[in-house]
Amino acid sequence: MGRGPLSGSAPPPPYRSELGNARHDTRSRHRCRSCGAAAVRELAQHEEITTTAIIDTETTPYNRTLVNKAVATGLLEPHHAHLPVLSAPPVRDRVQAMDPQEQTVHLRSGARVDYDALIVATGSVPRALPPGITSPAALESGRVTHLHSLDDALRVRGVLDRTPSPRVLIYGAGFIGAETAGILRDAGCRVTLAASSPIPGATAFGAQVAGQLSQAHRDTVDTHFGHALTRLELVESELHAEFTDGRVIAADLAITALGTRPHSPSPWGGAIAVDSRLRSRDHENVYAAGGVAVHETDGTTWRIDHWSDAEAQGAHAARSVLASLGRADAPGPTDPAPSTAHRSTSTSISLLDTQADSGIRAPSLPVPSFSPTTELVGSSESAAWTPAPT
Ligand SMILES: Cc1cc2nc3c(=O)[nH]c(=O)nc-3n(C[C@H](O)[C@H](O)[C@H](O)COP(=O)(O)OP(=O)(O)OC[C@H]3O[C@@H](n4cnc5c(N)ncnc54)[C@H](O)[C@@H]3O)c2cc1C
Incomplete structure (x- = not known):
């Protein structure tokens, strides 16, 4: 699996946040x-x-x-x-x-x-699957989860730890789903990335970039795009995920990543x-x-x-x-431009702050095996995204 707990001190997280002193008066x-x-x-x-x-x-x-x-x-x-x-x-x-x-x-x-x-x-x-899709037995098995909290992470890890060469179905190919697909593939899992949309991300990124991303996913992991999940059942000790086209995908773990x-x-x-x-x-x-x-x-x-x-x-x-409170000048409007980086299966995505004077690219995450690098430029999650000039 290529996984194992770190001994000693942890490397610094990719993003740093400080907590300040909390002693003040007007409340x-x-x-x-x-x-x-x-x-x-x-x-x-x-x-x-x-x-x-x-x-x-x-x-x-x-x-x-x-x-x-x-x-x-x-x-x-x-x-x-x-x-x-x-x-x-x-x-x-x-x-x-x-x-x-x-x-x-x-x-x-x-x-x-x-x-x-x-x-x-x-x-x-996290957004949940519509009610009735996951059978009670599948739910109770601990093999169906979001990946939003540390508890979710430990649930995923528990299944991976006790399953040789685990088969993981990820339903939802947005930022979290796509990134997780690449991470788990590199950790030795057999990953299928599925989504109801034929070109996941088309709304956020536009058809051209989303099309390139979809191809990158196909080159990297098994994909099943364009068909919605209709049922998740536990059959003996494995999950059976059924889709609108009738296909059934067997998995040891299903991660829902629906935003x-x-x-x-x-x-x-x-x-x-x-x-x-x-x-x-x-x-x-x-x-x-x-x-x-x-x-x-x-x-x-x-x-x-x-x-x-x-x-x-x-x-x-x-x-x-x-x-x-009269303690500072008004700060003006908030700048909605995020500067962040994600990894999407084999593709590194940098969201650039187009409103920043410097236009400096957000640092890529320290993950191995980037192949095509796609830069997406935009000012908000729901704005129209266009490829960066190369
Ligand atoms: C798996 C994963 C990976 C991600 N990776 C990236 C990434 O690489 N780059 C990136 O830019 N973003 C990433 N994100 C998104 C990023 O983590 C979130 O956008 C960010 O955490 C939002 O911060 P927040 O403070 O608004 O909310 P949160 O981080 O969710 O914090 C909200 C806090 O409020 C607390 N809270 C909620 N309700 C109550 C209550 N009633 N009483 C008391 N406390 C309460 C919660 O316990 C929590 O501590 C990722 C998200 C996930 C799930």
Whole structure:
């Protein structure tokens, strides 16, 4: 399998995030992760502001990008992905609901936290398969999973560890699905990458680039594009995945990678619409950043769920809070251009920040065996993507 836990200290993660000091006065609340941590760091520069970071009890904040790149294959242990802790202890609790009228947050413990400004950075959750596709036995087998959290990574690793030359079906050929296909192939798995679309990514990248990517997938792993998954059954100890064309693919593990949807507690229960300064469009003194925030430009709504952009948005939301409190100048509109890099089966994808003066290309991830390199240039996840000039 070419996998094995690291001994000694871990290499630095591909993206770095710092957690700042959380002792300040006029109150501002948020949950802390890539995005929340960046907001803390920004607010920490103002000692007169009290910042309270609320971090879910169940998890230690971690670098989510390492879930598929390193933890699922055993290259890193889960604790290697943990982010640095806050220097002042955060509130460890889960937010049950927020009350924008009363300007208070209700926690699972029963406690409530009042705020003058609230930054919501609760991220996203993976999109599920439609109900009824996965049989109860397949679900209970632990062989069907998303790949979004450290727990998911350990589930994947458990199946890979106990299966010689595992057959892995990945359903969904977006960023996470395609990248994971390449990673697991290199780890010794027999991978099939499947998608309902005949040319996965055509909406995001345009037909030409998506066509090149699809070809790269075909050259690298088994593919089954253009047919939707209709049923996942457990037959003895293997999964049988049935598609609309009648084909049945047998696998030891099925990973669903159907994208994410924004996630937040009540009263939103999902996306939070924000203006260009990341202020909620519906409620005073509420801000949202990262995977939970939905932006609108010229009547088009869009959302970016990328690590570096979440971090940038967290800092930007904090600067908007500071401006609203009269502690800083207004930061201006948020820059929606992510600068990030993904690997897609054998292809390295760099998303360039076209609005940055330097136009510097994001660093490629340290993964082996790139063959064709495709550069995609764009300013947001849902914008039209065009190939970079070579
Ligand atoms: C497998 C994988 C690989 C990825 N690789 C890349 C990559 O290579 N490059 C890239 O740019 N992006 C990548 N991404 C996307 C990137 O990880 C996300 O865009 C980023 O994590 C979003 O940050 P966020 O802070 O908005 O949300 P999250 O990172 O999801 O953080 C949200 C936090 O809020 C907490 N929370 C949620 N609800 C509550 C509540 N009610 N109470 C208290 N706390 C709560 C959660 O526990 C979590 O800690 C990857 C994602 C995945 C799943």
